[in-house]
Amino acid sequence: MSSNKDDGGWKKFVWDSDKGEFCGRTGGSWFKILGFYLIFYAFLAGVFIGTIQALLLTLSNYKPTWQDRVAPPGxxxxxxxxxxxxxxxxxxxxxxxxxxxxxxxxxxxxxxxxxxxxxxxxxxxxxxxxxxxxxxxxxxxxxxxxxxxxxxxxxxxxxxxxxxxxxxxxxxxxxxxxxxxxxxxxxxxxxxxxxxxxxxxxxxxxxxxxxxxxxxxxxxxxxxxxxxxxxxxxxxxxxxxxxxxxxxxxxxxxxxxxxxxxxxxxxxxxxxxxxxxxxxxxxxxxxxxxxxxxxxxxxxx
CATH class of the missing domain: 2.60.40.1660 (Na, k-atpase alpha subunit.)
Structure with missing residues (x-):
């Protein structure tokens, strides 16, 4: 009996037909939280890419920015x-x-x-x-x-x-x-x-x-x-x-x-x-x- 009850509780957590919830959240709730994380991580990725691009603008393709460790020559x-x-x-x-x-x-x-x-x-x-x-x-x-x-x-x-x-x-x-x-x-x-x-x-x-x-x-x-x-x-x-x-x-x-x-x-x-x-x-x-x-x-x- 207890096993069937536990199985029923687990199944109800995955999908609660009475409340229309999947894993404890309604469709609207899932949409909001996924949208938040999508925007949040897109913002982080943009900051990272922008920082790298700004750094690349300061670098030369032909000469190292710092050469303190190799001058004077060996x-x-x-x-x-x-x-x-x-x-x-x-x-x-x-x-x-x-x-x-x-x-x-x-x-x-x-x-x-x-x-x-x-x-x-x-x-x-x-x-x-x-x-x-x-x-x-x-x-x-x-x-x-x-x-x-x-x-x-x-x-x-x-x-x-x-x-x-x-x-x-x-x-x-x-x-x-x-x-x-x-x-x-x-x-x-x-x-x-x-x-x-x-x-x-x-x-x-x-x-x-x-x-x-x-x-x-x-x-x-x-x-x-x-x-x-x-x-x-x-x-x-x-x-x-x-x-x-x-x-x-x-x-x-x-x-x-x-x-x-x-x-x-x-x-x-x-x-x-x-x-x-x-x-x-x-x-x-x-x-x-x-x-x-x-x-x-x-x-x-």
Whole structure:
């Protein structure tokens, strides 16, 4: 009996024919509450969409609004390795195969046959020149041409003649670049006051110099000669500014090749390389901001 009563109460709650109610509400009541929620949520959706549209109006399609976390640029090198340690044995190709492979893969985009399209690339000179101004970011110019960069300018570190980049002779190369920052214009040092004595001879107009030396005092005299290859042995200004992926899809960063000619063998050496300029900064928290250090261990046993 109680079961039938409960069933009847449940059925009456779903549909009460005496009062004309469905789930405790009349048709008019359901219409009012559904109409209220429809208008309420439509209003919330409108506020949300309007806020997003207002925010989008303040953003540029070509340049990040805030770049505090990426300026000044980082200085990076190829090949990269765990803990920035490059160790190999002259007598064992397998110990440096990964390094040379990484360099060959990185330089593929700098092959001459990749830069032949006259609509995408242009010659910007083989000597350091002033900034290449291609208009404002928000102008109607559209896609910008990129400066060609020839691998041959990297000398023996180009991989064109020596596929092993000097590793087999104990004269390893590193390929160095400044990381891309939209609309960044590097400024060369205006004087020798802020750079070490060894790098002062590299100061010249329209180029950001780079200089490598021993990081630890105990490595003084063990690094040997470092040769620099590239336009002006640094980062020439005609490759800047960079206009971003949308406007500058073919952009090639200028490269500097470092070759360590006579590293002390069978010894761990700590080398630090820095780019120098008026708007290049360094941070102890970010070891690649404007500089990097690498450990070299070359063995011949």
């Amino acid at each position: 200085l990076s090198h190829t090949p990269r390795s765990d803990k920035s340690e490059i160790a190999f044995n002259l007598n064992d190709v397998e110990t440096y195969l990964a390094y040379t492979k990484a360099m060959r893969e990185f330089l593929v985009m700098y092959d001459d046959d990749k830069q032949r399209d006259q609509m995408k690339y242009e010659d910007c000179g083989e000597k350091p020149e002033d900034y290449k101004n291609r208009g404002d970011l928000e102008s109607d110019v559209g896609i910008r041409k990129a400066c060609r960069f020839q691998r041959s300018w990297l000398g023996p570190c180009s991989g064109m003649e020596d596929r092993e980049f000097g590793f087999q002779e104990g004269k390893p190369c590193l390929i160095v670049k400044l990381n891309r920052i939209v609309n960044f214009r590097p400024r060369p040092p205006s004087s020798n006051e802020s750079i070490p004595e060894g790098a002062q001879t590299k100061v010249q107009p329209n180029v950001m110099p780079i200089f490598c030396t021993n990081k630890r005092e105990e490595d003084a005299g063990k690094i040997g000669e470092v040769k620099y290859y590239g336009i002006g042995e640094g980062f020439p200004l005609q490759y800047y500014p960079y206009y971003g992926k949308l406007l500058h899809p073919q952009y090639l960063q200028p490269l500097v090749a470092l070759q360590f000619i006579n590293l002390t063998m069978n010894t761990e050496l700590r080398i630090e390389c820095r780019a120098y300029g008026e708007n290049i900064g360094y941070s102890e928290k970010d070891k690649f901001q404007g500089k990097f250090d690498v450990k070299f261990t070359v063995t011949n046993l």
